[in-house]
Amino acid sequence: MRHVVIIGFESAGLTAASAARKTDRTARITVIERRSYAVYHPCGIPFAIGGEVPDIGRLVEPASPLENVDVRTATEAIALDVRNRTVEVSAIRARRPESLEYDALVLATGSYAFKPPIPGIDLGNVHSVKTIEDGQAIISALRRAKRAAVIGAGPIGIETAAALRERGLDVTIVEALPSVLPGMLDPDMADLVAKLLRGKGIDILCGQVVQEIRGDERVRSIVAGGQELPVDLVIIATGVKPEVQLAREAGIELGESGGIRVDKYLRTSAADVYAAGDCAESFCLITKRPILSQLATTAIRMGKVAGTNAAGGEAIFEGTLNTVVTCAYGLEVASTGPTTHSAREAGIDPITGRIRAMNRPRYYPGAKPIVVKLLVEPSEHRIIGGQVLSTEGTAERINLLALAIKKGMTVEELAQIEYCYAPPVSDCIEPLVVAAEAILRKL
């Protein structure tokens, strides 16, 4: 009987366990998870801070949803011996190590919040937005906090800034790069998001780094771009780093991104050891470069592949377009594929087109604007990226674009896709088609 051991039980680990169970009905499957509860939903934390999710406890599921999988919570993987195929684990309270033999092991150790080396970052009321405990600490701080700084304008930074503003705080976002959501959006699209946020009273300082966080026990101000801003709460939203300590100490190879290097079967450099999710290196379907995807959806797709293969199946992970959506004040912001900047860095100078359309016929009350930007590589006119902003239907449209990109579709083909229309739902010309036609006029 095969023994599959999975280290970590977030998106990748959970999916890997489920896929392994489906692939081999008889295998023994053991999951090692440091947390005291089985499952939690980190992407919900900003919305628990904002109050849309009325109780942060809803983001925690004490028990594993998987049948016939031995999930050991409050247990740590201490050392991995890839030659002898054993992993030393220990219940955190007991500190009595046990050695588990495995036939296949999946590293799904996830990531940890990156804390940039800013003086004062360890002061009180300076929090990341990664764990339930982070979320609880921020919610507790809300009672007395009046002014917050959010460092980093990625999805979590934007969502948390909007949440804090909704809670009545004065909020300043500080982003080192020149525009918000820099990994997702071109600057012209990002400006539309920044305008919305500013309209809601959020200050945004782009192209500025935080030089210092000042205070005694608790934060009292930050210094950014030479200016001192009084704040009593600081959110660190500068991204996450792959949790690779166990892998590194076991001599498993890391990639240039800092994540665990894997092949398309998600095999690491150690025999029968797989890696999936935030701890593993992915690669961009367009630029073919190694990247850290660090999305729950990528972790799920990788977990499925790693779990299937660890249980003796054969699945392939084909890379990612980093298809992502974020939401603030009802505006859905979604993107897939590289931005113009990252495409150029990879040697592709895309032709771009941006359109604004309505999501329903103009005569139908409540029609909402939708902005679509497409990126097309100039030689064969293949679509390589898309960015969509609207109050609805954004995620589904970006998913369609991700499929079109994956399938190597040209902008000419996109202009001819079949779509449906009914006045309460959609307009008779699909905005994605309008965007494709806008680019065709430039070719």
Added chain:
Amino acid sequence: MRHVVIIGFESAGLTAASAARKTDRTARITVIERRSYAVYHPCGIPFAIGGEVPDIGRLVEPASPLENVDVRTATEAIALDVRNRTVEVSAIRARRPESLEYDALVLATGSYAFKPPIPGIDLGNVHSVKTIEDGQAIISALRRAKRAAVIGAGPIGIETAAALRERGLDVTIVEALPSVLPGMLDPDMADLVAKLLRGKGIDILCGQVVQEIRGDERVRSIVAGGQELPVDLVIIATGVKPEVQLAREAGIELGESGGIRVDKYLRTSAADVYAAGDCAESFCLITKRPILSQLATTAIRMGKVAGTNAAGGEAIFEGTLNTVVTCAYGLEVASTGPTTHSAREAGIDPITGRIRAMNRPRYYPGAKPIVVKLLVEPSEHRIIGGQVLSTEGTAERINLLALAIKKGMTVEELAQIEYCYAPPVSDCIEPLVVAAEAILRKL
């Protein structure tokens, strides 16, 4: 200078004129349209009846939106001479015919409401839902009407039934086939729609034909399935027929569906005469059978091809999956590709899977159910059809499925598509993926 003449100015004619203009900037383009106004939006009529569109006049655009195209409204095409490449046209009031020479001609004559041969169908207060005048007549009748029968449970029938019910009428839908939306949905999916409608107080008689419409000047009852139902308004929603009189009289070949036969360039049997939209025969991408698509979106896609080719370009119409969405009481009902019944008629016995999921995480307030049914052909596991019901994100998901089908994707591939996730927008497992996995478990 090339002269392109287009007969008809609804979805196909308008798009053909626009595409011809873009293809040849110097061509002379003439459009002949019987109506006194340039553009109207027939799909909006049920929603003007229901009051969502507060004024039916909003569905009419008096002027053509196209620049540099000679749109002659209130003008009829009387005879087409394909040998001499002339079409005789006449302003309806003047009745002074003029002969137009053309280099290329596009028949975009559309369709007319089909009136089944039921005794009494010409009584007062018996209306189709095709023209603005139909819509106005129904709206006028609302003032005194108390009980309506809707004959036909296709999209227009369902939308109009819901509209009349919203206006306070007692409504009975009579459908000859065994379930509602028979061209769109399998019976199990249709039952969910029927349940919603019944819950709103609409009576539905499926598998029943209307034998007679009774009354003096105005309708007073219908007889269906041997029963007499008192009604004072009858809606005929039994579909449309292609308007082919001009083509037939010109000796142009018709297809087995009754529409004008065309090749993939949308050329008819007459040299330099194209056809597009409801008057033209299309074909199903899956069954390869000729069909009448009769959707505005198909008309637009055909119009683009016919207009491009008529102006000297080269475009191909690749057929249709009849991707369609309808909406009643906020429920969006969408489908693409054949139903199980129509697939079997074409010799494909599909494997099907139906799932119910939530469109957002369960912990996020306001998560709504979504039901997805997929049809997969059994030999290569290619997806051939999809049906989706939800209160949002339905049309965009069916558009994605239409693209997946067009690209020949297997259900295995669909289970691995990339998608995005944020709690206010979507769940971390996309319902289309859940549906694909449900089918994989059956294979």
